[in-house]
Amino acid sequence: MQSASEFVEQRRPAGGRRSGKRDFIVQVFLRQEGHLAADELVDLIRTEDARISRATIYRTLQWMVEAGIARKVDFGEGRYRFEHSYRHPRHFHLICKTCNQSYEFLSSDIEALIEEVADARHFAARQSVLQIYGTCESCQAGRQPDRATAPTESLFARDALRIAIATERSGLEFYTRAAALTKDARGRKVFKRLAAEEKKHLGTLEARYRELLAADPELESHPTFLFFKGAANGLFAAGTEALRDGVDDRQALLVGIKCERGSHKFFKRYGDRFEESEGKRIFLEFADEEREHLDLLIREYKSLVERQKSRGGTAR
Amino acid sequence: MQSASEFVEQRRPAGGRRSGKRDFIVQVFLRQEGHLAADELVDLIRTEDARISRATIYRTLQWMVEAGIARKVDFGEGRYRFEHSYRHPRHFHLICKTCNQSYEFLSSDIEALIEEVADARHFAARQSVLQIYGTCESCQAGRQPDRATAPTESLFARDALRIAIATERSGLEFYTRAAALTKDARGRKVFKRLAAEEKKHLGTLEARYRELLAADPELESHPTFLFFKGAANGLFAAGTEALRDGVDDRQALLVGIKCERGSHKFFKRYGDRFEESEGKRIFLEFADEEREHLDLLIREYKSLVERQKSRGGTAR
DNA sequence: ATAGATGCAAACCCTTTGCACATTA
DNA sequence: TAATGTGCAAAGGGTTTGCATCTAT
Numbered sequence: 001m002q003s004a005s006e007f008v009e010q011r012r013p014a015g016g017r018r019s020g021k022r023d024f025i026v027q028v029f030l031r032q033e034g035h036l037a038a039d040e041l042v043d044l045i046r047t048e049d050a051r052i053s054r055a056t057i058y059r060t061l062q063w064m065v066e067a068g069i070a071r072k073v074d075f076g077e078g079r080y081r082f083e084h085s086y087r088h089p090r091h092f093h094l095i096c097k098t099c100n101q102s103y104e105f106l107s108s109d110i111e112a113l114i115e116e117v118a119d120a121r122h123f124a125a126r127q128s129v130l131q132i133y134g135t136c137e138s139c140q141a142g143r144q145p146d147r148a149t150a151p152t153e154s155l156f157a158r159d160a161l162r163i164a165i166a167t168e169r170s171g172l173e174f175y176t177r178a179a180a181l182t183k184d185a186r187g188r189k190v191f192k193r194l195a196a197e198e199k200k201h202l203g204t205l206e207a208r209y210r211e212l213l214a215a216d217p218e219l220e221s222h223p224t225f226l227f228f229k230g231a232a233n234g235l236f237a238a239g240t241e242a243l244r245d246g247v248d249d250r251q252a253l254l255v256g257i258k259c260e261r262g263s264h265k266f267f268k269r270y271g272d273r274f275e276e277s278e279g280k281r282i283f284l285e286f287a288d289e290e291r292e293h294l295d296l297l298i299r300e301y302k303s304l305v306e307r308q309k310s311r312g313g314t315a316r
Numbered sequence: 317m318q319s320a321s322e323f324v325e326q327r328r329p330a331g332g333r334r335s336g337k338r339d340f341i342v343q344v345f346l347r348q349e350g351h352l353a354a355d356e357l358v359d360l361i362r363t364e365d366a367r368i369s370r371a372t373i374y375r376t377l378q379w380m381v382e383a384g385i386a387r388k389v390d391f392g393e394g395r396y397r398f399e400h401s402y403r404h405p406r407h408f409h410l411i412c413k414t415c416n417q418s419y420e421f422l423s424s425d426i427e428a429l430i431e432e433v434a435d436a437r438h439f440a441a442r443q444s445v446l447q448i449y450g451t452c453e454s455c456q457a458g459r460q461p462d463r464a465t466a467p468t469e470s471l472f473a474r475d476a477l478r479i480a481i482a483t484e485r486s487g488l489e490f491y492t493r494a495a496a497l498t499k500d501a502r503g504r505k506v507f508k509r510l511a512a513e514e515k516k517h518l519g520t521l522e523a524r525y526r527e528l529l530a531a532d533p534e535l536e537s538h539p540t541f542l543f544f545k546g547a548a549n550g551l552f553a554a555g556t557e558a559l560r561d562g563v564d565d566r567q568a569l570l571v572g573i574k575c576e577r578g579s580h581k582f583f584k585r586y587g588d589r590f591e592e593s594e595g596k597r598i599f600l601e602f603a604d605e606e607r608e609h610l611d612l613l614i615r616e617y618k619s620l621v622e623r624q625k626s627r628g629g630t631a632r
Numbered sequence: 633a634t635a636g637a638t639g640c641a642a643a644c645c646c647t648t649t650g651c652a653c654a655t656t657a
Numbered sequence: 658t659a660a661t662g663t664g665c666a667a668a669g670g671g672t673t674t675g676c677a678t679c680t681a682t
Contacts, residue, residue, distance in 0.1 A: 017681050019637055038671080053639045058672065074392045076445075078647085079671055094439050105433055113426045113543075114448060121419065121539055122453035123410050129392075131445045132430060137438035223437055227429075333656050333661055354646075369664045374647065394672085395646055 002276050004030045007086045011067040021052050025060045026069065035073055035081035035102060075102065075131065087153045089273045090127075091225075096136035099145035103136065107227035108266050154212060157279040158219055159226035160270060161209045164286055167263050168205060170236035172198040174259075177240060178252045187249040190300050194256070194293060201289060208282065226270070230262045250308075253301040260297060264290035318592050320346045323402045327383040337368050341376045342385065351389055351397035351418060391418065391447065403469045405589040406443075407541075412452035415461035419452065423543035424582050470528060473595040474535050475542035476586060477525045480602055483579045484521060486552035488514040490575075493556060494568045503565040506616050510572070510609060517605060524598065542586070546578045566624075569617040576613060580606035 002010075008026055028044055029036070036044075042057050061082055064070035070082045075095055092110070094103040110130065118125040138145045172195055179191035213219055236259045264287055271283030318326075324342055344360055345352070352360075358373050377398055380386035386398045391411055408426070410419040426446065434441040454461045488511055495507035529535055552575045580603055587599030 017636055056638055076390045107429055107433055110426055110429045113423055117421055117423055117543055118448055121410060123450055124456055125448045125450040127449045129447045132434055132441045133443045134439055134441040140440055227433055335662055372663055
């Protein structure tokens with residue numbers, strides 16, 4: 001697991017020279033969780049000890065942004081805020097206009113739609129900003145604002161695991177039913193095999209989830225950070241519904257393909273976004289497994305279509 | 317159809333008093349299409365004729381924002397821009413970092429997801445900002461940037477009609493097939509009736525679309541402004557697929573219900589967002605028609621479930 | 633020795649404000 | 658005439674910059 005200073009060293013641009021003050025500013029900045037305004041960082045530095053000029057702090061913030069250590073964000077307050085990117089992937093914001101607190105989230109579904117829109121317009125998207133302004137739960141209730149919880153790596157992993165588990169569960173149900181209802185021997189075998197694999201994955205995932213909770217029992221109480229309806233709530237479920245009155249093998253394979261493709265994409269996307277870490281490995285590992293299923297299903301689909309064709313004409 | 321000055325009069329706050337300079341600024345501002353920075357408006361006013369102080373222009377911009385005539389937008393440039401809301405509903409932005417042009421779009425799908433996230437966090441959302449930064453098509457090709465086309469009311473209507481037509485087409489296909497395959501006499505009748513209605517709507521919609529194009533032949537060449545996958549690409553299509561191997565009446569009704577609900581919501585949402593206009597009426601009219609279908613389907617579904625129950629136990 | 637980092641204060645940009653004056657209901 | 662709107666110039670905030678001074682390589 002990468003440390004904060006490794007993270008910085010990795011991004012330190014060539015040709016610059018080291019400076020104690022800059023290092024100190026960076027270090028203080030990386031210790032913070034929220035979205036700091038430049039001024040707040042100045043104050044922090046002042047309380048920590050050092051006499052560092054405002055200009056240097058501004059210059060260092062700029063330096064961090066260029067190096068990819070920090071991101072400049074704009075909540076429409078008339079000044080910029082900065083958040084570091086150490087174990088902290090890009091995300092969207094819910095911004096409470098009452099307490100000025102900001103809450104972070106990610107939605108794979110929204111990101112996918114953003115991609116679609118950009119593609120439709122032939123626009124090369126590099127970065128998206130989504131901010132939802134309104135009133136947070138605590139402020140609506142008149143309570144003290146919750147202390148903002150930055151999405152730590154384990155929170156990120158928690159949500160990914162939840163999604164993975166939901167996906168596997170609904171995949172398992174789908175393949176099990178499909179296997180039971182398929183008449184074709186070969187198709188049945190494929191579905192059985194997939195059901196078995198989903199079951200195995202599910203076990204692994206659940207074990208990891210328990211581990212994660214054991215390491216931090218507070219973890220369950222945080223609100224959802226990572227949203228993904230994709231395979232679990234969507235296609236597998238719809239597919240399973242469709243199975244109630246008998247199944248067409250071709251259809252069932254198609255449903256499987258769609259779902260596996262969706263979840264592969266999901267895990268790949270977030271795996272890639274992670275900093276080097278245990279979590280990243282979990283994501284990519286599952287992305288690979290989904291890809292194997294996907295390939296299997298596609299092979300099987302092609303073979304089925306072939307066989308139907310050779311059996312002559314309108315096998316559908 | 318409401319004129320620009322009616323639009324302003326409607327929103328003029330009580331208790332204020334009229335002023336020629338303010339009226340002039342507002343008028344110039346409303347003639348613009350893009351996103352003006354305060355400074356650009358100052359220049360515009362200067363070239364138009366008048367000697368109006370910078371302060372007054374700032375004050376008038378603020379006045380317009382408070383009155384709901386203008387919206388303040390922030391593209392992270394370190395200054396605000398302003399766009400008027402006359403026949404110009406809220407929207408999202410694609411912002412080209414190369415030519416600094418911004419392109420507008422709306423996605424009902426994204427808005428729905430934003431709502432879901434906010435609900436999940438018990439966050440009372442009032443306003444959402446979505447900005448996609450990157451490089452626009454022209455800049456990628458090294459061409460001159462396209463002149464930005466503000467989504468006029470007719471562009472908005474064009475896309476709404478396209479979506480409506482796609483929805484009706486896929487609804488028509490679905491209900492036609494469903495009617496052909498349904499064994500139950502009563503169910504068949506319902507599906508036939510719905511198919512007939514969809515066909516009728518489809519005719520109306522297509523006529524309106526032709527009218528719109530006749531009024532402005534350029535209209536077809538503009539890129540999509542309003543995105544909605546909803547019913548057309550999603551549920552009806554999936555439903556129709558599912559029908560290939562025979563149909564369960566209950567299922568078919570459910571698919572219909574989902575789709576009609578989705579498109580009702582879509583038309584309602586954008587109908588409400590429109591300024592008072594012909595377009596608004598089209599939207600709301602169709603929202604109502606979808607709602608009638610929805611009600612019909614729900615009644616039918618309930619009756620079917622009743623009948624199945626009384627026929628005893630596991631009718632599924 | 634020299635490119636790069638820092639400090640200080642001034643400059644900058646965009647926006648808001650205080651106050652005297654002009655206007656409108 | 659009393660409440661609003663306008664102009665001017667100054668102040669405000671957040672941020673950047675010029676320039677002399679340090680300091681790492």
